[in-house]
Amino acid sequence: MAECVNSGAHVTDRTDSVFRFIHVGNTNGDGTLNSGSFSLRRDNAVSLGLASRIGARFEAFCELKPEQGVARLSVGSILDLTLGIHSDPEPEWGEFMDAHFVLCGYEHLSNRKKEEIGRRLRDIANGNIVKHPPQ
Amino acid sequence: MKALSDLLSHDEMKETFQPPLVLFGSQTFLSDLFSEVTYRPNVTCNHVIDLSVSALKILPFGAVVGTEVCGARFVRYLVVSLGSPAETGEPTQLSPLHWAARLRSELITFGQMHDNWDSEGARAATPETVASANRILEALIAFSIKARLATYPSLTLLPDGAIRFEWINRDRELFLTILNNSIEAQRWKPLSALHSEYFEEIQFEQLQGEVSWLSA
Numbered sequence: 506m507a508e509c510v511n512s513g514a515h516v517t518d519r520t521d522s523v524f525r526f527i528h529v530g531n532t533n534g535d536g537t538l539n540s541g542s543f544s545l546r547r548d549n550a551v552s553l554g555l556a557s558r559i560g561a562r563f564e565a566f567c568e569l570k571p572e573q574g575v576a577r578l579s580v581g582s583i584l585d586l587t588l589g590i591h592s593d594p595e596p597e598w599g600e601f602m603d604a605h606f607v608l609c610g611y612e613h614l615s616n617r618k619k620e621e622i623g624r625r626l627r628d629i630a631n632g633n634i635v636k637h638p639p640q
Numbered sequence: 641m642k643a644l645s646d647l648l649s650h651d652e653m654k655e656t657f658q659p660p661l662v663l664f665g666s667q668t669f670l671s672d673l674f675s676e677v678t679y680r681p682n683v684t685c686n687h688v689i690d691l692s693v694s695a696l697k698i699l700p701f702g703a704v705v706g707t708e709v710c711g712a713r714f715v716r717y718l719v720v721s722l723g724s725p726a727e728t729g730e731p732t733q734l735s736p737l738h739w740a741a742r743l744r745s746e747l748i749t750f751g752q753m754h755d756n757w758d759s760e761g762a763r764a765a766t767p768e769t770v771a772s773a774n775r776i777l778e779a780l781i782a783f784s785i786k787a788r789l790a791t792y793p794s795l796t797l798l799p800d801g802a803i804r805f806e807w808i809n810r811d812r813e814l815f816l817t818i819l820n821n822s823i824e825a826q827r828w829k830p831l832s833a834l835h836s837e838y839f840e841e842i843q844f845e846q847l848q849g850e851v852s853w854l855s856a
Contacts, residue, residue, distance in 0.1 A: 528758045530750070533794040534742060539806050540815070541796030549799045552760055570759060617839040620815065620826055625834055 516555060516590040516606060519581035523553040523590065523606065524566065525630060527574035529638040536637050538576060543626035545619040551608040553578075553590060558604035566601055567636055574638035576630035583608070586622050739792035740781045746795045747773055750803060763801035768820045773803040776818060776847060780805065783848050787855035809854045816850065825850050 516523075531541035543551060556577070559566045567575055583590060588610045595605035611619055751770040755763055765773075773795075780793065793807035793816075802819040808831065815826040825846075827838040842850065 530753070530757065530797045533806075539794050539796040539804075541798050541804065544798045544800070546798060546802065547763075547800040549761060616824075617826070617836060620817075620839070621834055621836055624813075624815075624828070 514592040516580055519584060521580045522556040522577050524556060525553055525576045526570045527576055527638055532638060538627050538631050540623050540627045543623040545611050545623050546616060553606045554604045555606050569598060575636040577633040577635050578629050582629050586625060736781050736785050743777055743795050750797045762799035765797060765801045765803055766820060769801060769803055769818055772818045772821055779847050783851040787851055789855050807854055812854050814850055814854050827853060
């Protein structure tokens with residue numbers, strides 16, 4: 506869930522960045538992302554990979570979900586939206602288990618605000634698509 | 641479901657289906673679309689439709705189908721793609737029928753996706769949600785033509801199983817989010833705005849107002 510309180514370690518280094526897997530169903534015909542990539546409506550956990558913990562193993566990281574694309578967002582841009590990023594080790598990520606983080610800090614927001622933030626995250630990510638999902 | 645011919649005048653229909661057009665589609669679809677035509681097995685089914693006459697003349701078979709009848713059929717069979725007869729065979733501009741065909745195809749795909757389709761626990765769209773989205777798509781096609789919008793929406797499946805139309809036109813953006821029978825409309829202007837200027841649950845009958853706002 507999206508609770509920021511009483512949860513794992515938070516990311517505060519604004520110069521760091523996170524990777525977000527992009528499902529092809531959340532892309533447009535021209536390859537750009539749509540807001541489905543960052544939907545917060547259900548207070549679902551939005552998985553992120555912390556770049557500083559992935560380091561030079563980016564290609565291997567992409568292989569976690571080879572059928573998906575990857576976008577990169579700066580931590581600073583997320584914190585500017587009054588969101589948080591906290592650690593949430595994911596065993597399914599194997600060697601990248603400890604690189605798994607989730608967005609937090611939006612659970613108290615109205616649906617209207619959640620959509621506004623999701624849309625802004627979409628726009629930020631659209632400027633930083635590292636790998637397009639295979640069509 | 642309303643047919644395009646219920647929503648557009650005969651002149652608007654002719655304007656929309658600018659000649660000349662070429663139909664691309666499987667023989668099954670085309671024979672269903674134009675039952676007047678006797679199709680020969682193993683014959684390529686690309687047809688030029690001549691709109692310079694009051695009815696649609698399908699070449700090379702020579703069958704004639706009334707424009708209003710044809711328009712209504714297009715709405716039912718938007719999986720058929722319409723394009724200009726350019727050398728490449730590729731359309732030079734995305735017509736409403738082009739993007740509608742693309743979105744119709746995406747909706748079919750969304751309807752086939754199961755729970756956890758994103759491997760992050762997302763829910764599948766219910767048949768009711770997909771049916772509502774299809775109904776709304778048909779209306780958006782007609783309203784888009786009427787408003788002469790040069791842009792078209794994109795579709796996305798959300799983790800809660802909702803389906804969303806995202807539509808940017810000039811300095812405005814509209815979200816139409818469908819979950820079962822409910823429709824949420826959210827508007828932004830200008831595009832750089834973080835905060836939306838409108839967020840309401842609307843009725844189907846209010847869709848045209850949303851498209852009008854987008855085209856203003």
